Amino acid sequence: SAVISQKPSRDICQRGTSLTIQCQVDSQVTMMFWYRQQPGQSLTLIATANQGSEATYESGFVIDKFPISRPNLTFSTLTVSNMSPEDSSIYLCSVEAGANSYEQYFGPGTRLTVT
């Protein structure tokens, strides 16, 4: 399975600021996924990031709030913009195990607290 790293592992931010989370994979992957897990909740897909095209956002998530970059096949960033305490969550990136594989593997996650 792919080895996925995320930076930062955790952060405490002030409301109104922005944080960019990085996701690095040790192999080339077509699709990368960004999820949010609010306290006590399950995982919710924010968007799917394909290299060379704009990210596809799920209902309830917009590009102005969660801009995503995908400059190459091993790297992506998610920015949480103009943060409020409601954005306090764990943010996770994931990749599929291979072309036409339905298995998804997750990075270690970023725990964000907004004060």
Add this chain to the structure above:
Amino acid sequence: EDKVVQSPLSLVVHEGDTVTLNCSYEVTNFRSLLWYKQEKKAPTFLFMLTSSGIEKKSGRLSSILDKKELFSILNITATQTGDSAVYLCAVGGAQKLVFGQGTRLTINP
């Protein structure tokens, strides 16, 4: 709307007990059902099921899928304190995973 429902939401048992976790789903364009274990932040992959009636096993864990009745179970035998975690069920539909709420399993020594 795609939906995944897990039960129970919480379960507390003693070490050595056997537990069964349930996952039912309603998903269009079903591709796969996956089980994950989440202890801290990152879910770790346990099983992927795509065919009905074929049991997948890994040590004390096993899982099976029923595509006719739209559910799956995850069994853990001879539980250990290290099995304490949130177990997540996710169903792959059209190019995305839909997650259930998770079952929080606590194993007491």
